[in-house]
Amino acid sequence: MPSIATISLPESNRASARNLPRSPGADTRSTVWLDSLAEPLDHAPASVDLLQKFASDGLTRIGVAEELGGDGGSWADAAESIAELAQRSLTASFVLWSHRTYIECVVRSNNPALRDRELPKLLAGEWAGAIGMSNAMKFVCGLEPLEVIARQADRAQGQQWLIDGTLPWVTNLRAGGFSVAAAAQPATPGPVPVFSFRSDLQGVRRSQDLVLMGLRGSDVAAVELEGVFVGSEHRLHDNLTVWLPQVRPQFLGFQCGMSIGLARASIAAAQERVGRREVLRAPLATLHLALEKDTGELLGGLQSGVFSSDPAALFRLRIALARHVQQALYLELQAWGGQAYLDDQAPGFARRWRESAFIPVITPSLAQLEIQLSLLNRQASDTP
DSSP: OOOSGGGOOOHHHHHHHHTSOOOTTHHHHHHHTTTTTHHHHHHSSOSSOHHHHHHHTTGGGTTBOGGGTSOBOOHHHHHHHHHHHHTTOHHHHHHHHHHHHHHHHHHTOSOHHHHHHHHHHHHTTSSEEEEOOHHHHHHHTTSSOOSEEEEEOOOSSSOEEEEEEEEEEESOOOTTOEEEEEEOEESSSSOOOEEEEETTSTTEEEOOOOOOSSOTTSOOEEEEEEEEEEEGGGEEESOHHHHHHHHHHHHHHHHHHHHHHHHHHHHHHHHHHOTTOGGGHHHHHHHHHHHHHHHHHHHHHHHHTGGGTOHHHHHHHHHHHHHHHHHHHHHHHHHHGGGGGSTTSSTTHHHHHHHHHHTTTSSSOHHHHHHHHHHHHHHHHHOO
16 A cells, blocks of 8 residues: 555644544544455445444544534544545545535534434444435536425424435445435425435335445445425424535535545555656646645635635635546556556556546536536626
8 A cells, every 4th residue: 555644734734633632543543444445345335334433433523522422623624534534445435424424414403303313323333324415406506406305294283294206326325224314395385494314214215236336335325215204303404595505515525535535545656656757756746735735725614614605615626626636546547557457457546546537426516516616606797
């Protein structure tokens, strides 16, 4: 495994993390065990309980307030923990991203009863958290209608609904039990509610794992919702347009950790393979500096909370970091040369190449972010 230490962030970007409470050994134990599992996780269902491992390493609790059962710290620390996993395995980081983002949805829910009921098992890695918000994000951007429908149930007391629809692509749908966050279009005009659909609710069905070209250990499947009866106790928030801007900085910011870690790993591998290809040293150094700069901006923005009021800045960083990944893999390919195209002759490269293909299309895709940036720019130019 190439040395990751050679491309870690500058000390100034890590200063805040040193002073925050963390689980003992979380930083040192959270990646080494993945060395022998990265390839199997890419090709097949996980042979280990990833969530239990994350929980035992303290990763599920980073950035969650101590009074809620977490270890404290910041959103920047959570993003870094995802990046650390991505240096070894994008599959593992993808699972942690889904789980940790769902935890954030629960933490920021305006339903305290749901939070008290779900959070302890999520933090302990005993119950999986999943995000089915792809359709909802496109809906808010005006790109497509909601595919999950909520009909008001005929009940005498409380708010209750019958839910129908499909979530075609969801990560971390662990067979042992999961909750998935999704918005549902009400039959009558009004705010769009966001629900937590538990796998033990009648009418919630998980498909077989999707046949992906990689990331096969991430429990990706579709969720069918047919006549699912939910009440107010299952509601994460009563208004999607209010709630989404509150959780989007963490959704995207944590997601950026995947790009950061993969780019670091690829740059490190390329640096070790440069050899006589001295012409690659300058572009690798330039890319390394650009990655550090954008990573620092991301962590700083998560730390300060600025992305809540300036989503465009986060969109641009997500796009920039994804492009760093593509450039890193291109340089790593050149560093390996023809050896990269020989099976089992370039350790980790083929897996990283497949992983890099996922970065531009994970929701929100780069195309969707470009559309949203264009809309925001247009709105800004129309403002007197």
